Amino acid sequence: MERAIARLVYNLRDDDCHIRFAAARILGEIGRDNPVAEDSLIETLKDRTWFVRLSALQSVKDLKLGPAVVIENVVPLLKDEHEDIREYAALTIGDLGSMAGPAAPSLAEVLSDPVWYVRGTAAWVLGQIGPVARKLYNDLVPCLRDDEMEVRISAVRALGKIGCTGDEEILRILEEVAGDKDQPSEVKEEAEGVLKEMSNSGEYMQ
Amino acid sequence: MSKKVLIVDDEEDIRSYLDSLLSDNGYETTLAEDGEEGFRKLADCLPDIIILDIIMPNQTGVGFYRKLKKSEAHKNIPVIVLTGVSSYKDFFSRSHLTLPKPEEFMEKPFSSEELLGKIEALVT
Numbered sequence: 226m227e228r229a230i231a232r233l234v235y236n237l238r239d240d241d242c243h244i245r246f247a248a249a250r251i252l253g254e255i256g257r258d259n260p261v262a263e264d265s266l267i268e269t270l271k272d273r274t275w276f277v278r279l280s281a282l283q284s285v286k287d288l289k290l291g292p293a294v295v296i297e298n299v300v301p302l303l304k305d306e307h308e309d310i311r312e313y314a315a316l317t318i319g320d321l322g323s324m325a326g327p328a329a330p331s332l333a334e335v336l337s338d339p340v341w342y343v344r345g346t347a348a349w350v351l352g353q354i355g356p357v358a359r360k361l362y363n364d365l366v367p368c369l370r371d372d373e374m375e376v377r378i379s380a381v382r383a384l385g386k387i388g389c390t391g392d393e394e395i396l397r398i399l400e401e402v403a404g405d406k407d408q409p410s411e412v413k414e415e416a417e418g419v420l421k422e423m424s425n426s427g428e429y430m431q
Numbered sequence: 432m433s434k435k436v437l438i439v440d441d442e443e444d445i446r447s448y449l450d451s452l453l454s455d456n457g458y459e460t461t462l463a464e465d466g467e468e469g470f471r472k473l474a475d476c477l478p479d480i481i482i483l484d485i486i487m488p489n490q491t492g493v494g495f496y497r498k499l500k501k502s503e504a505h506k507n508i509p510v511i512v513l514t515g516v517s518s519y520k521d522f523f524s525r526s527h528l529t530l531p532k533p534e535e536f537m538e539k540p541f542s543s544e545e546l547l548g549k550i551e552a553l554v555t
Contacts, residue, residue, distance in 0.1 A: 250515075276486045283519075309493050309522070316521055342497050342528060349527035373501075375528050411529075 230256055234265045242274040249277060253284020263288060267298050275307040282310060286317040292324040300331045303347075308340040315343070319350035326357035333364040341373035348376060352383030359387045362395055369402055369412075377402075377412045385419035396423065433459040434554045437478035439469035439495060440513065441487040445539075449482060452543050458550070466490030470498060473505055479554045482546075483533075485514045485522075493522045500530045509534040509553040513541065 233256075236248035249269050256262025266288070269281035282302060285295065295317065302314035315335060318328045325332075332354075335347035348368050351358045365387075368380035381402060388395035402408055403416035436458045438449045446462050453460050461476040463469035465487040481499070485492035492512065500506050510533040512523070523532050535549050 279486075283521075309491050312493070312522070316527070319527075340494075342493075346527050375530065378529055379527065 226255065227259075230259055230262050234261055237265050237269050242272075242277055245269070245272060245274065245277045246280045249280040249284055253280075253287040256284070257288050263290060263294075267294070270298055270302060275305070275310060278302070278305065279307070279310050279313060282313055282317060286313075286320060292321045295321060296325065296328045300328050303331050303335050308338075308343050311335065311338060311340070311343045312346045315346045315350045319353040322353055323355050323357050325350075325354045329354055329358040329361055332358075333361045336364055336368055341371070341376055344368065344371065345373065345376040345379040348379035348383045352379075352386035355386055356389060357387075359389075359392075359395075362387060362398070366398060369398070369408075374409050374411060377408070378415050381412060381415045381419055385423060388423060392423075396420065399423075433457055434479040435459045435461065435476055436550065437461045437463065437469060437472065437476055437481045439463045439466060439481065439487070439492065440484035441465055442484070445484070445513075452547070453550075456547055466492060466495030466498075469495055473499075478508060480550055481508055481510045482550075483510050483512050485512065485519045493519075496523070496533065497528075497530065511535040511537060511546070511549055511553070513537050513539060515539045 233248045233252050236244050239245050249266060252262045252266055266281050266284050270278055270285065272278045272281065299314050299317050302310050305311050305314065315332060318325045318332065329351060332347050332351055336344055338344045338347065348365060351361065351365065362384060365380045365383055368376050371377050381399065384395050384399055399416045399420050403413050403420060405413065436453050438446055438460055440446050441464050450460050450462060461472050461478065463472050467490045483492045483495060496510060512533045514536065515538065520536055534553055537546060
């Protein structure tokens with residue numbers, strides 16, 4: 226196995242981007258707990274070819290590296306030139322749950338991404354971080370007026386996740402959405418559902 | 432009448448293979464080499480089903496799929512996602528967006544019999 230990993234690490238520097246792509250992907254499957262594989266994949270997150278970076282990112286996600294390592298190396302990809310990488314970086318950070326708190330401000334910046342599904346995913350991930358991200362609730366408010374309904378729904382869900390039962394400010398925001406005649410019915414219904422969950426829960430929503 | 436299949440894949444070999452496979456089995460095919468071209472051809476070919484690659488230049492399969500499902504005219508067209516990497520499912524299988532998931536995922540290399548079976552099941 227060590228020999229195979231060494232060969233794959235070597236292939237990460239191949240001139241052919243398809244070789245690099247495949248090597249990065251396979252290292253994600255067999256490189257767990259191998260520091261050379263992990264370090265090489267992290268370095269490959271800066272590859273010049275977008276789908277090689279995506280391949281390395283998926284492998285980094287699969288290797289389940291520690292939160293500090295993920296945050297340090299994946300947060301920069303939230304500003305990648307390719308939207309699929311920005312979205313996948315957000316999803317990778319979201320896997321950390323509440324441990325992704327230090328990445329929350331960077332995720333909040335992605336809420337204004339030009340691509341709607343990147344914005345929607347960033348909002349959803351903030352919700353996955355939970356109450357640790359509560360101080361950023363104001364960054365979610367503009368998403369409630371996003372051109373895309375999906376983003377609004379993600380923002381409503383995220384507010385429900387980062388708020389708590391007695392969180393008057395977030396409750397007020399969600400009540401406004403639920404009663405806003407200009408909101409699509411899907412968004413209003415989502416807000417009503419979240420408000421109901423918040424009122425039923427005596428703890429932070431998980 | 433023949434059922435229509437839109438094949439969106441940047442790899443010429445795959446497009447050509449799928450074109451032959453599906454034509455030989457009575458389907459009418461339209462080919463596109465990336466998501467942008469695929470979307471341009473949608474209105475003209477009005478497919479009964481779409482076979483979609485993920486990693487493509489210009490607009491990827493992820494972008495194409497999201498755009499498709501936001502389109503009132505085309506959102507009900509079933510999609511089979513062909514991918515070389517299973518973790519691309521993450522783009523679709525989470526609950527982070529409320530869009531419906533693709534009808535089927537198939538990993539490359541795929542069995543032609545299995546693909547034909549899935550297409551048959553989705554278009555009839």
